[in-house]
Amino acid sequence: EPEVTQTPSHQVTQMGQEVILRCVPISNHLYFYWYRQILGQKVEFLVSFYNNEISEKSEIFDDQFSVERPDGSNFTLKIRSTKLEDSAMYFCASCFGLAGSASTDTQYFGPGTRLTVL
Amino acid sequence: GEDVEQSLFLSVREGDSSVINCTYTDSSSTYLYWYKQEPGAGLQLLTYIFSNMDMKQDQRLTVLLNKKDKHLSLRIADTQTGDSAIYFCAEKVAGTASKLTFGTGTRLQVTL
Numbered sequence: 001e002p003e004v005t006q007t008p009s010h011q012v013t014q015m016g017q018e019v020i021l022r023c024v025p026i027s028n029h030l031y032f033y034w035y036r037q038i039l040g041q042k043v044e045f046l047v048s049f050y051n052n053e054i055s056e057k058s059e060i061f062d063d064q065f066s067v068e069r070p071d072g073s074n075f076t077l078k079i080r081s082t083k084l085e086d087s088a089m090y091f092c093a094s095c096f097g098l099a100g101s102a103s104t105d106t107q108y109f110g111p112g113t114r115l116t117v118l
Numbered sequence: 119g120e121d122v123e124q125s126l127f128l129s130v131r132e133g134d135s136s137v138i139n140c141t142y143t144d145s146s147s148t149y150l151y152w153y154k155q156e157p158g159a160g161l162q163l164l165t166y167i168f169s170n171m172d173m174k175q176d177q178r179l180t181v182l183l184n185k186k187d188k189h190l191s192l193r194i195a196d197t198q199t200g201d202s203a204i205y206f207c208a209e210k211v212a213g214t215a216s217k218l219t220f221g222t223g224t225r226l227q228v229t230l
Contacts, residue, residue, distance in 0.1 A: 031215040043161070043206065043220040056217055091160060097215035105149065105215055111160035 002026045004110035006092050012116045013082055021077045021113045023092030031097040032075045033107060034067065036060070036088040043091065049075065050097070082117045089114050122209055122221035129227045136194040138224045140207035143188060147209040150183065151218065152192045155204045164192070164205075194226075202228045 005024045013019050025032050034046040047057040049067055066078045075094075079086055093107040121143045130136045142150070148169050153161040167174045167181045167190070174181045180193040190207055204225050208218040 033217065035218075035220075042222050043208075043218075045217040045219070048215070048217055050215065055215075058217075093161075095215050105210065106151070106163060106166060107215075107218060108163065109153070109161040 004092055004094055004108050006090075006110040006113050008113060009111065010114045010116070012118065015084060015117055016081050018078065018080050019082055019115060021079075021090050021092075021115070023075045023077075023110055024073050025075055025092065025094030026108060027073070029094035029096050029108075031055075031095045031107075032067075032069070033093040033095075034077045035091045035093065035109075037091065037112075038085075038088045046077075079115075082115075084117050087115055087117045122207060122219055124205075124207060124221040124224045126222065127225050127227070129229060130197050132197060132199055132228055132230055134197055136192075136197045136201070136226055136228075138192045138194075138205050138207075138226065140190040140192075140221050141188055142190065142207075142209045142219075142221075144209060144211055144219075145185075145188065146211050148212050149210045150181075150190050151208045151210070152179075152181065153206045153208060153220075155206065155223070157203075161206065197226075197228050199228045199230070202226055 007022045032049045037043045045058050047061045048055045068076050089112045091112045092110045095107045096104040124140045151166040152164040154164050165176050178195045182191045204223040206223045207221045
């Protein structure tokens with residue numbers, strides 16, 4: 001069964017450094033998402049991406065963050081100048097999205113990347 | 119705006135039924151989902167229900183939706199130790215492929 005994959009599973013970085021989190025969505029999916037979960041808290045939406053542009057973003061997704069689909073398979077989240085409070089589990093998700101039905105709108109999540117900022 | 123709330127913890131004995139509850143605020147929700155998160159793992163889709171349905175059954179899982187009260191529940195029949203996990207409900211409002219808003223998650227502990 002196709003699945004969303006993410007690399008690395010765990011990233012440790014120093015405060016102020018830049019990190020790139022990588023995701024490979026399910027191959028025929030058209031919509032891509034990043035969510036984050038700070039330890040013990042809710043899963044929060046960051047950004048959605050469709051047709052090579054951001055379709056929606058939350059107030060968390062400020063200028064420190066950017067997303068890119070550099071090729072036909074990868075979807076990346078870049079965090080510039082990381083802060084301690086960026087430490088969280090980052091989840092990538094994808095869905096097919098066309099036709100607006102339950103099955104095509106269902107988002108499938110990757111296993112997450114745990115980011116630790118020291 | 120959207121807000122989704124769940125109780126934090128539920129403990130049941132193996133073999134009993136578990137009922138996990140969720141309330142949401144946005145009346146324009148189109149689909150409501152249940153995801154399962156095992157320790158250190160990602161979010162696994164369990165089931166979903168369309169907002170014009172009252173009930174959906176899928177093997178051991180039964181989802182009940184009370185749209186008037188904006189209340190969603192997930193019943194797990196014959197709960198097993200492997201069901202121990204955090205269960206998140208999530209709502210999706212109208213709009214193709216729009217974002218999910220998650221609840222706080224309910225930690226289900228299954229005891230022998």
